[in-house]
Amino acid sequence: MSYKDRKKAAAERAAARLAEDEGFMREALKEAQAAFDEGEAPVGCVIVREKDGRREMIASAHNTRERDKRASAHAEHDAIDTACRALGGWRLTGCTLYVTLEPCPMCAGLISSARIERVVYGAKDPKAGAYRSVMNMLEYPLFRPKVTGGVLEDECGDMLRRFFSVMRIKDKEKAHHT
Numbered sequence: 001m002s003y004k005d006r007k008k009a010a011a012e013r014a015a016a017r018l019a020e021d022e023g024f025m026r027e028a029l030k031e032a033q034a035a036f037d038e039g040e041a042p043v044g045c046v047i048v049r050e051k052d053g054r055r056e057m058i059a060s061a062h063n064t065r066e067r068d069k070r071a072s073a074h075a076e077h078d079a080i081d082t083a084c085r086a087l088g089g090w091r092l093t094g095c096t097l098y099v100t101l102e103p104c105p106m107c108a109g110l111i112s113s114a115r116i117e118r119v120v121y122g123a124k125d126p127k128a129g130a131y132r133s134v135m136n137m138l139e140y141p142l143f144r145p146k147v148t149g150g151v152l153e154d155e156c157g158d159m160l161r162r163f164f165s166v167m168r169i170k171d172k173e174k175a176h177h178t
């Protein structure tokens with residue numbers, strides 16, 4: 001294969017991977033929408049396992065902190081619990097985690113503990129992002145996943161911005177009526 005052909009084949013593989021990442025991010029966005037509809041900050045997550053060249057979704061979850069009154073009820077945390085139960089063990093080797101918002105330090109720690117191989121996130125989190133926005137979990141001597149950020153970034157970020165603007169309006173209305 002010539003250099004040019006190899007370069008073309010690599011570009012085609014990268015394009016196919018991006019299309020696949022966007023497809024799974026859309027599934028994570030569906031979870032984020034479910035959170036939005038329940039009045040929870042809209043963050044959604046899915047976990048995909050690669051086996052024998054095929055990729056299948058083994059877990060999905062969204063943020064349920066308000067409903068569950070549980071500080072750890074982040075989308076990634078609950079998706080990881082579901083995936084461990086589905087695979088019958090705590091090691092999620094060969095799995096990719098898709099999440100609409102850059103993981104926080106708690107979730108990034110859990111992602112390393114569960115040996116998740118790859119993380120794909122949508123919007124950056126300037127307040128709590130643990131993959132370079134606020135701190136960089138990849139600098140620590142833990143198990144380090146490959147991280148890809150910015151997949152469907154605008155859609156993921158817009159949903160959060162819309163949610164928080166609705167919340168601000170509600171807060172103002174509340175203040176007005178009390």
Ligand SMILES: [Zn+2]
Nearest residue numbers: 074103104107
């Ligand atoms: Zn988190």
